[in-house]
Amino acid sequence: MLLDVKNLNNFYTESPLGRFTKKRLQDSVKKLWGSSLGGQIAGYGFSPPILSLFRNPSQQILCLMPGQQGVISWPSKEKNCSVLAEETSWPIATGSIDRLVVLHGLETSEKLKDLFQEIWRVLAPSGKVIFVVPNRRGWWARSEATPFGQGRPYSVRQLKNQLKLNRFKIEQYLTALYAPPFENLYLLRITKFLENLGDRFYPRFGGGVILLEASKQIYALNLPPLGLAVSGPLNVLEELSDPKPASKTYF
Numbered sequence: 001m002l003l004d005v006k007n008l009n010n011f012y013t014e015s016p017l018g019r020f021t022k023k024r025l026q027d028s029v030k031k032l033w034g035s036s037l038g039g040q041i042a043g044y045g046f047s048p049p050i051l052s053l054f055r056n057p058s059q060q061i062l063c064l065m066p067g068q069q070g071v072i073s074w075p076s077k078e079k080n081c082s083v084l085a086e087e088t089s090w091p092i093a094t095g096s097i098d099r100l101v102v103l104h105g106l107e108t109s110e111k112l113k114d115l116f117q118e119i120w121r122v123l124a125p126s127g128k129v130i131f132v133v134p135n136r137r138g139w140w141a142r143s144e145a146t147p148f149g150q151g152r153p154y155s156v157r158q159l160k161n162q163l164k165l166n167r168f169k170i171e172q173y174l175t176a177l178y179a180p181p182f183e184n185l186y187l188l189r190i191t192k193f194l195e196n197l198g199d200r201f202y203p204r205f206g207g208g209v210i211l212l213e214a215s216k217q218i219y220a221l222n223l224p225p226l227g228l229a230v231s232g233p234l235n236v237l238e239e240l241s242d243p244k245p246a247s248k249t250y251f
Helices: 007-016 016-033 050-054 112-122 156-163 185-201
Strands: 042-046 060-066 083-084 097-103 123-134 168-176 209-216
Touching: 007 016, 007 050, 016 050, 016 097, 016 123, 016 168, 016 209, 042 050, 042 168, 050 060, 050 097, 097 112, 112 123, 112 156, 123 156, 156 168, 156 209, 168 185
Parallel strands: 042 060, 042 097, 060 083, 097 123
Antiparallel strands: 123 209, 168 209
16 A cells, blocks of 8 residues: 555545554554643644544644645545645744644655654644654554555664654653454454553554654753773973973083
8 A cells, every 4th residue: 555645544534444543543642642632733644543533623733744645635524724745844833833743754754854853843842742653563564454564664762763863852652553454344343352452461562553752852962971081191291390401502
């Protein structure tokens, strides 16, 4: 499955597996943020499956969709909140986003460092972001039956290292989607049982996707001092410490 906006929308709205995935992602985000947020909320990639969790008449939501993916109107029967955006140049004021969700935006990025810089720019000083990416260890990164089988999967360590290098502070993370990505509706009933087991015994391992919360690192890190040692004293002024009379000069 290519990460085309129509394919993504069809997966989450029409397939039983996609609707199950949407519910699991929303449940996981609730654990990190709850279901009621204030301030400016935004999403990048294909974020409606998660952003729909926060929709209410008073909530400001902006849904950014990258040009290589395409854009659709969202929500479908209400005032449109989605906009087509350049991957590394968003039509958003610096420091104006309080909460950001990145779903299907990181693993297919062709300019990852620039994308991180843009995310850092738009976040408010106290803003937080949730990155949702395929787990390299999970079943879902190996299956083309879902969008998580496309692009670059990550391990938790790899994702943390990327974020630290790009001025983000790691807050917390969890995994979700423990059952294999079966299409059959009957098997989906079994997956609910497997998901409950995963939530109870493997909340930080083994899931098909990683959900990692990070914040904007504003201040420089306090690094340990360099361990440089001088092997011996400097002798630049050695002669001044033990002066000698000048030698006589005869003409």
